[in-house]
Amino acid sequence: MIPILDLKEQYHSLRPQMLRAIEDVLEGGAFINGPNVKALEGEVAAYAGAGHGVALNSGTDALHLALRALDIGPGDEVITTPFTFVATTEAIGIVGATPVFVDIDPATFNMDPELLEAAITPRTRAILPVHLYGHPAPMDRIMEIARKHKLYVIEDCAQAIGATFDGRFVGTIGDFGAFSFFPSKNLGAYGDGGMLLTNDPALADRARSLRGHGGRVKYYHEELGVNSRLDELQAAVLRVKLPHLESWIANRRAVAQRYNEALSAAGFAVPQDPANGRHVYHQYTLRVENRERVQEELRAAGVQTMVYYPVPLHMQKVHAMLNQGEGSFPHSERAAREVISIPMFPELAPDVQDRVIEAVLKVCRHEAVA
Numbered sequence: 001m002i003p004i005l006d007l008k009e010q011y012h013s014l015r016p017q018m019l020r021a022i023e024d025v026l027e028g029g030a031f032i033n034g035p036n037v038k039a040l041e042g043e044v045a046a047y048a049g050a051g052h053g054v055a056l057n058s059g060t061d062a063l064h065l066a067l068r069a070l071d072i073g074p075g076d077e078v079i080t081t082p083f084t085f086v087a088t089t090e091a092i093g094i095v096g097a098t099p100v101f102v103d104i105d106p107a108t109f110n111m112d113p114e115l116l117e118a119a120i121t122p123r124t125r126a127i128l129p130v131h132l133y134g135h136p137a138p139m140d141r142i143m144e145i146a147r148k149h150k151l152y153v154i155e156d157c158a159q160a161i162g163a164t165f166d167g168r169f170v171g172t173i174g175d176f177g178a179f180s181f182f183p184s185k186n187l188g189a190y191g192d193g194g195m196l197l198t199n200d201p202a203l204a205d206r207a208r209s210l211r212g213h214g215g216r217v218k219y220y221h222e223e224l225g226v227n228s229r230l231d232e233l234q235a236a237v238l239r240v241k242l243p244h245l246e247s248w249i250a251n252r253r254a255v256a257q258r259y260n261e262a263l264s265a266a267g268f269a270v271p272q273d274p275a276n277g278r279h280v281y282h283q284y285t286l287r288v289e290n291r292e293r294v295q296e297e298l299r300a301a302g303v304q305t306m307v308y309y310p311v312p313l314h315m316q317k318v319h320a321m322l323n324q325g326e327g328s329f330p331h332s333e334r335a336a337r338e339v340i341s342i343p344m345f346p347e348l349a350p351d352v353q354d355r356v357i358e359a360v361l362k363v364c365r366h367e368a369v370a
Ligand SMILES: *Cc1c(COP(=O)(O)O)cnc(C)c1O
Pocket: 057, 058, 059, 060, 061, 084, 085, 087, 088, 130, 156, 158, 159, 179, 180, 181, 182, 192, 193, 194
C-alpha cells in the first residue's frame, strides 16, 4: 500500500542527528523552559521573518491563546470558514466567543473574502483565515477588509508553514500566526507542539504569560492562564528538522507538479499556486464524484487516500446551537462530499508517484470534477 504519509523515511535520513539531539536533552537535564525551546522560537521566527515566536504545546492552543491575548471572549464574534479542522472553531468556542462562518472559494478551499463584509456585525472582533492544505488564503483582501473595519486577523497556519503570499510568509501578515507541529504537519514534532508568531512585542509577551499560568515572574500570577509549554525534547526534534523544511517544501512542490501535469490533462481541477503566492502542499487534494467507490477502488489498487474533512463545521453536532444546518454554506458542503487527498510527502519517489497517477487515472478519470 502506498501510504498517504510516511514519516519513517524522514526519520531514517535524520537518525544520527536526531538521536544525538535527544540524548543531549536527556544529558542536559532541562526538560521544560530550556535552551532548545528558546532557540526554536528564534529560529522559526527568523525563518518566517516574524518578530517573535512563542512556543506552545499545540496548534489548537496557539489559536486559543491568540484569541485570549487579543481579549476576545464572550459576546464577541470571530469570522472563519466551516471547511477546516475542528480546532479552528474549538479555539473560538473555548474563549467563549462565537464562530461566524463565511463560505469558501471552491477553487482554493479557502475563505472567500468577498463574503466577509456581509458577515461583519458590531460584535465582530477578528477574522480567522485558514491556509487549508497549505494553500495561502488571499491575505491582501482579508487585511484590507480587516483594516477598514478595525478587526484583528489570526492566521491558522497549522497546515501552511512556509507558504507565502505577496512575498511574505503566512503567519506574519495578520496580528498572529498560529502553527502546529503535530507529527503529520509539514514541520512535525514527535508529539504535540505549536507556536504563535507575531510582530507585536506586547502580544508576544501576553501570549508567553498566558502559556505559563498567567504570570511573568514565577509564582506571581496576574491572570488566569494555562499550562501550554512546548517541551525541550520536542523543541530539540524540531530544531533538527527545521533546516530541512525548505528542501522538503521543494520536494512536495515537485510531487505536486508531476501530479498536476498528469491529472489536469485528464480533466481534474488541480491544486495550484495562487498568482502571488506559494502553496506548500500539506495535502494534495482533488474532487471526485462517487467518492466512496473511488476510495475503495484506490485502496484495492494499493493507494491510500483520506478525506479532509467529511463534515463541514456548521453541520457538526458541537455547533448545533448556531442553527446553521445543511444548505447554509453550499460550497463547503459540496467540498466535504467531493474532496479526496492522495499520497503526498517529500520522500515520495518518482516511480511511486507514477504508480499513484496511474491508479488515479484508471480508477477515477470518469469521476474527475473539473
Ligand atoms: C492540525 C490543525 C490544527 C490544530 O493543531 P494541533 O497541533 O493538532 O492542535 C488547527 N487547525 C488546522 C487547520 C489544523 O490542520
